[in-house]
Amino acid sequence: MKKKPTQKVVSPAGPLGIEAAAPLRRELLAAFEEADEVLFDFSRAEDVDLAVLQVLYAAKRSAAHRGAFFALIGSVAEKVSRRLQVAGFTRSACSTGEELETSLVDFGSVSR
Amino acid sequence: MARKILIIDDSAAIRQSITYILNQEGYETTEAKDGQEALDMLPTLEGIELIITDVNMPNLDGISFIRKARELPKYRFTPILVLTTESQGTKMNEGKEAGATGWIVKPFSADKLLGIVRKVAE
Amino acid sequence: MIDGFKETFREEAEELLTGLEGILLELETKPGDQELLNAAFRAVHTVKGSAGMFGFEAIGRFAHDLENIMDRIRSGSLPMTKGFADLALASRDHIRTMLAADDAPEPDVDARTAELVEALRAYAAQVPAPPEAEADPEKAERPEGKDAGKGSSAEETVWRLSFKPGEGVFRSGTKVLRLLEELSTLGDCACFPHTENIPELEKLDPETCRTSWDAIIASGSGPEAIKDVFIFVESESELSLDKIEEAAILQEREEPKKLGEILIERGIITKAAIDEALSSQRRLGEVLVEKKLVSKEQVESALVEQEHLKRVQERQVDTGAASIRVASDKLDQLVDLVGELVTLQARLSQTALGIQDSGLTGISEMFDRLIAQLRDNTMSIRMLPIGSTFNKFRRVVRDLSLELGKDAELATEGADTELDKTVIEKLGDPLVHIIRNSLDHGIERPADRISAGKPRSGTIRLSAMHSGAYVLIQVADDGGGLDRAAIKSKALERGIISPGADLVDQEIDQLIFAPGFSTARTVTKVSGRGVGMDVVKREIDSLGGTVLLRSERGAGTTITLKIPLTLAIIEGLLVKVADEFYVIPLSSVDGCIEIKSDEVVERDGKRIITYRGELLPFVPLRTWFDSPGEAPEISQIVIVNALESRIGFVVDQVIGDYQTVVKPLGRLYRNVRGLSGATILGDGTVALILDVNRLSQAVKRDTSGRTGRDEALHDA
Numbered sequence: 007m008k009k010k011p012t013q014k015v016v017s018p019a020g021p022l023g024i025e026a027a028a029p030l031r032r033e034l035l036a037a038f039e040e041a042d043e044v045l046f047d048f049s050r051a052e053d054v055d056l057a058v059l060q061v062l063y064a065a066k067r068s069a070a071h072r073g074a075f076f077a078l079i080g081s082v083a084e085k086v087s088r089r090l091q092v093a094g095f096t097r098s099a100c101s102t103g104e105e106l107e108t109s110l111v112d113f114g115s116v117s118r
Numbered sequence: 119m120a121r122k123i124l125i126i127d128d129s130a131a132i133r134q135s136i137t138y139i140l141n142q143e144g145y146e147t148t149e150a151k152d153g154q155e156a157l158d159m160l161p162t163l164e165g166i167e168l169i170i171t172d173v174n175m176p177n178l179d180g181i182s183f184i185r186k187a188r189e190l191p192k193y194r195f196t197p198i199l200v201l202t203t204e205s206q207g208t209k210m211n212e213g214k215e216a217g218a219t220g221w222i223v224k225p226f227s228a229d230k231l232l233g234i235v236r237k238v239a240e
Numbered sequence: 241m242i243d244g245f246k247e248t249f250r251e252e253a254e255e256l257l258t259g260l261e262g263i264l265l266e267l268e269t270k271p272g273d274q275e276l277l278n279a280a281f282r283a284v285h286t287v288k289g290s291a292g293m294f295g296f297e298a299i300g301r302f303a304h305d306l307e308n309i310m311d312r313i314r315s316g317s318l319p320m321t322k323g324f325a326d327l328a329l330a331s332r333d334h335i336r337t338m339l340a341a342d343d344a345p346e347p348d349v350d351a352r353t354a355e356l357v358e359a360l361r362a363y364a365a366q367v368p369a370p371p372e373a374e375a376d377p378e379k380a381e382r383p384e385g386k387d388a389g390k391g392s393s394a395e396e397t398v399w400r401l402s403f404k405p406g407e408g409v410f411r412s413g414t415k416v417l418r419l420l421e422e423l424s425t426l427g428d429c430a431c432f433p434h435t436e437n438i439p440e441l442e443k444l445d446p447e448t449c450r451t452s453w454d455a456i457i458a459s460g461s462g463p464e465a466i467k468d469v470f471i472f473v474e475s476e477s478e479l480s481l482d483k484i485e486e487a488a489i490l491q492e493r494e495e496p497k498k499l500g501e502i503l504i505e506r507g508i509i510t511k512a513a514i515d516e517a518l519s520s521q522r523r524l525g526e527v528l529v530e531k532k533l534v535s536k537e538q539v540e541s542a543l544v545e546q547e548h549l550k551r552v553q554e555r556q557v558d559t560g561a562a563s564i565r566v567a568s569d570k571l572d573q574l575v576d577l578v579g580e581l582v583t584l585q586a587r588l589s590q591t592a593l594g595i596q597d598s599g600l601t602g603i604s605e606m607f608d609r610l611i612a613q614l615r616d617n618t619m620s621i622r623m624l625p626i627g628s629t630f631n632k633f634r635r636v637v638r639d640l641s642l643e644l645g646k647d648a649e650l651a652t653e654g655a656d657t658e659l660d661k662t663v664i665e666k667l668g669d670p671l672v673h674i675i676r677n678s679l680d681h682g683i684e685r686p687a688d689r690i691s692a693g694k695p696r697s698g699t700i701r702l703s704a705m706h707s708g709a710y711v712l713i714q715v716a717d718d719g720g721g722l723d724r725a726a727i728k729s730k731a732l733e734r735g736i737i738s739p740g741a742d743l744v745d746q747e748i749d750q751l752i753f754a755p756g757f758s759t760a761r762t763v764t765k766v767s768g769r770g771v772g773m774d775v776v777k778r779e780i781d782s783l784g785g786t787v788l789l790r791s792e793r794g795a796g797t798t799i800t801l802k803i804p805l806t807l808a809i810i811e812g813l814l815v816k817v818a819d820e821f822y823v824i825p826l827s828s829v830d831g832c833i834e835i836k837s838d839e840v841v842e843r844d845g846k847r848i849i850t851y852r853g854e855l856l857p858f859v860p861l862r863t864w865f866d867s868p869g870e871a872p873e874i875s876q877i878v879i880v881n882a883l884e885s886r887i888g889f890v891v892d893q894v895i896g897d898y899q900t901v902v903k904p905l906g907r908l909y910r911n912v913r914g915l916s917g918a919t920i921l922g923d924g925t926v927a928l929i930l931d932v933n934r935l936s937q938a939v940k941r942d943t944s945g946r947t948g949r950d951e952a953l954h955d956a
Contacts, residue, residue: 129249130248131245131249131252131290132289132293172289174282174285175282194411197415198413203285203288211475214475214476217411219472220414220471220472221472224289224290225289225291225300226293237418237472238413238415238418238472239415240415
């Protein structure tokens with residue numbers, strides 16, 4: 007039986023500090039149970055902490071492991087883009103999740 | 119965006135001078151005169167981004183305050199700075215173990231204070 | 241500022257000391273009471289801790305001794321005796337006295353302080369102190385003087401830093417990314433994160449730090465400042481900081497460190513494995529990854545280092561290279577001495593000409609050639625590649641584009657172009673201003689650029705090249721170009737031009753250099769600071785340079801600075817008034833004309849001459865500098881291009897072109913406006929160098945109010 011891939015978008019709002027990491031992890035895990043494609047939308051993220059970034063890396067790795075799809079979408083706040091660039095996660099400024107997806111150091115390396 | 123800082127010290131002079139320095143830089147501040155008073159305030163405070171606390175205080179000392187604050191889910195990850203004097207090197211480690219983020223050594227200049235605040239907040 | 245809290249502190253201290261008195265008295269009856277001992281300690285501790293903050297340093301030091309003993313008594317390592325209670329009470333009283341004395345040194349108070357400190361130390365010494373109590377103060381705080389020396393002139397060192405935060409750092413409220421941001425403020429920094437330890441979601445404890453970093457930083461701040469960034473997490477993290485040897489960088493300047501070397505240095509792989517991989521003729525990184533000798537991340541991280549080293553090397557070309565370091569004032573002395581040799585040689589050749597001895601003339605000519613060589617050589621020592629300042633501009637562009645929400649890059653060219661050290665120093669501010677201006681007014685917002693069919697990211701091209709005795713420095717942006725309509729209407733608004741003025745494009749462009757001009761629609765934080773391009777122009781003028789501007793609507797603006805190679809030697813026109821010689825910088829001379837005294841026209845009290853169909857004001861230097869004697873029948877007028885207009889200076893005689901070494905003015909002349917320096921002529925007489933811009937301004941002010949001459953000439 008063929009079924010159409012289902013999609014779920016996770017779009018947390020706010021500064022996404024350390025405290026946001028655990029809830030985000032739970033939400034993503036739940037999303038992977040429900041859908042084949044999980045998208046993380048940056049649009050409402052005002053800032054991002056390392057803990058949250060780690061969750062996104064982990065999600066990418068989980069998706070590869072499960073044979074599911076995980077990707078970043080949405081517009082990326084300048085503050086976020088700058089932080090990632092300064093810490094070396096990206097080499098240039100990224101204004102969209104799609105750009106981040108291809109620029110983040112080692113982001114896709116396990117999945118493909 | 120409000121950047122609110124809670125200042126805990128039994129010395130009014132210290133509290134006031136820290137408040138003055140931080141207000142000048144656009145931070146909002148709230149004061150408590152000892153650990154117990156601060157602990158009682160914590161549940162009702164909103165948007166605290168940083169706590170600066172003295173160590174030696176009556177009622178509840180700074181180290182015990184940090185331990186108790188860390189038990190509250192709302193303040194699990196809030197940066198906390200300990201005010202110490204140079205003669206209390208051990209307090210820094212004790213503070214770190216209790217869950218403090220860092221320390222400020224007294225006496226300090228306005229620049230020093232702001233430098234450390236920026237290091238842990240924002 | 242702290243003063244306002246001094247009173248609060250004093251009241252508080254009084255209160256604490258009153259309380260302390262009661263506690264100490266009570267302790268006499270209950271010597272072992274822990275509560276009382278803690279309370280006593282706390283009182284002294286609070287006074288001590290605050291005293292230094294509010295200017296009572298002496299109290300802080302004194303209370304420190306008392307506090308130490310109390311701390312030891314309460315922890316049981318010293319006994320509480322009647323004798324100590326007396327001493328403590330006496331100390332308490334003394335702190336009150338010191339408070340009243342407002343920490344001012346008073347012999348009586350100081351003597352008493354010394355006496356009590358001695359007694360306290362004697363008491364403490366009866367039982368040796370535990371080691372940490374005394375040893376800690378030094379360790380506790382790092383020397384503050386070394387605090388993040390941003391933009392310090394200290395020499396840059398390249399560091400390799402490896403930072404693995406402890407797994408629990410999140411739980412102490414540490415924001416790890418902030419630390420890397422702080423690190424990046426210390427210098428040119430490239431970070432490379434390692435994420436390979438981040439597991440899958442299912443296995444991830446989201447409150448555990450699983451990321452670590454390698455970083456390369458070129459910084460003038462010392463290792464302490466770099467380590468200080470991590471001071472709060474040092475105890476729980478793995479941190480290593482290694483200096484990358486300057487020698488290693490310099491020696492291999494032609495070819496930056498190879499990837500393999502970096503990997504070996506980091507202990508990731510052995511030399512043999514590298515050699516083997518190299519033999520396969522493919523890209524080393526690929527081969528090593530394929531053979532699973534190193535991870536892809538390790539290679540990438542090493543590549544980041546390699547690239548960064550390359551950049552640093554490029555920059556260090558100016559500071560290093562098989563060179564020795566010489567204090568710059570020694571160089572200045574050398575230049576002075578050479579200058580004197582040059583002038584002495586001029587006298588020698590004049591004398592030789594007069595004597596007409598073929599032997600002497602031959603020697604003089606040879607001497608002439610040698611000295612010319614010596615002069616050129618000496619001047620070249622003062623030359624530095626302009627590239628040393630380029631990095632600062634890169635930073636300006638980066639920070640500013642973030643601030644303005646624009647996307648722009650700085651491309652540089654000709655970093656090895658050499659210029660006199662002093663000129664380079666003086667160019668810094670004007671260039672920063674021009675670049676700021678380009679970013680603020682030139683480069684469009686990313687959205688506007690895209691709709692204009694341009695790349696999202698703007699480019700500001702900073703280039704330098706030699707052109708004869710000048711260096712051309714260009715700042716070119718690919719932004720929107722000058723909005724001439726806006727400039728014109730603004731100039732009208734500001735009263736810089738009159739309503740009917742018919743201006744060609746170039747003339748309109750020049751308006752942005754007019755004093756008080758600013759096209760920013762709103763006063764932005766960046767360029768709207770009240771200093772405009774007029775200041776830039778003035779600074780470049782003061783360097784003897786000129787500013788050229790070319791702009792095309794929609795395509796960008798190019799500003800070119802033409803700067804003389806050195807400030808120490810000036811090409812001038814030597815003129816004479818009465819018995820005095822003056823040098824007018826040749827770069828500002830437009831032409832010379834002769835006038836007879838009856839050709840002068842008076843208009844509105846100003847003296848005017850006609851020069852190339854233009855009416856120009858002029859000033860006789862004779863009256864201006866109060867030179868004695870009468871003007872000759874026929875005078876010469878030297879027409880110069882001053883800042884805003886042309887003006888003529890009347891002199892007795894124009895002697896001719898003259899290349900000369902500039903000397904600073906002595907105290908006598910320093911305050912005379914209109915002179916910029918002095919020089920010594922071949923026969924040993926002194927000639928004064930005119931500061932054309934300031935002189936013309938002074939003249940302008942003077943002619944509008946005739947009495948103010950001395951005021952205008954002398955700085956108040």
